[in-house]
Amino acid sequence: MRAPLSEQVMEMNSAHLTNALKQAAGELGFGLVGACAAEAPAGYACLVHWLECGHAGEMDYIRRHRAAYRHPASILDGVRSLLMVALPYQTAEPVPPAAGQARVSRYAWSGRDYHDDIRKKLRILARTAETLVSGVRTRAVVDTAPLLEREFAMLAGLGWFGKNTMLLDRRLGSWFFLAALLLDCPLEYDAPHAADYCGTCTACLDACPTGALVEPGVLDARRCISYLTIELRDAVPETRRPGIGSWLFGCDICQEVCPWNRKVKPVPDATFAPCPALNPVELATLFDLDDDAFRARFRHSALWRARRRGLLRNAAIVLGNKPSPGSERALRRGLEDSDPVVREACQWGLRGEENKK
DSSP states (O other): OOOOHHHHHHHHHHHHHHHHHHHHHHHTTOSEEEEEEOOOOTTHHHHHHHHHTTTTTTOHHHHHTGGGGGOGGGTSTTOOEEEEEEEEOOOOOOOOOOTTEEEEOTTTTTSSOHHHHHHHHHHHHHHHHHHHSTTOOEEEESSSSSOOHHHHHHHTTSOEEOTTSOEEBTTTBTOEEEEEEEESSOOOOOOOOOOOOOTTOOHHHHHOTTOOEEETTEEOGGGOHHIIIIIOOSOOOGGGHHHHTTEEEOOOHHHHTOGGGTTOOOOSOGGGOOOGGGSSEEHHHHTTOOHHHHHHHHTTSGGGGGHHHHHHHHHHHHHHHSOOTTHHHHHHHHTTOSOHHHHHHHHHHHHHHHHTO
């Protein structure tokens, strides 16, 4: 029996809208795009268990908004669909840091704030939806709202969960940003990604210098270099400092060793190409920045997340791990800093330098 005319029209409109949004997303540079229904994510129970195990560390904002992760309706009332998109950011290979230098995670080394770039693209997608569906309501999300992006990306067919907790695609690996456009109208939904192509590989677990991947697909943030250098606001536990190595901001180790990332082609868009000053970073220069100079240099970049305290703390740890001829001067300058966390890290860094002479 044929469906009522109203349902046929809705189905045709949903397909037309979905195709239009996918085409627009491709033109905007999104390498992956898929649609799924707004529903309670199956992974919510895993999130609750992860929090109860203490793996979130001091990321209290996740605990505070735990209930909101139950359903995307907490973000957009009446939401019916999610358009999930992935924006590739792999542009170049890192320059190995020498003594006195440090690495910045590839997603941040452009010196730009990727949130701003992706939001602009999502606003264009939202306007596309508005021209096709009168009165449609949308909400753009770029990892700043209580949404399990990877869960919905898998539901939208974009990829599978790797053992390093990243979403993986056979063509793009994991070098991409995830984002979502929530809509209060139906779309034509893609089939969920069901296959897992990690197999017996444990490269990411084996390579993590701090043992943060406590089991396949489970990350203890308290051990993770990205958490320690970005999210943690206070002193880094001394037992974790040697594992930080040369990382000033973030960490790419579990992605760099992943076989699916070995043959990922660089994207032609230079938006996220590395800024020379961040690939690698000259650490001594950071200790010459007061609050105003720090704000001027990093306010509109992803590195602003760590704030001045975090970056100088991290710089002191890297200098302690790998001293250079000029590191003692920089660390002694840090001993006079007004921030006690920075001063303590510099004291530790000087001890490390003495031990390696």
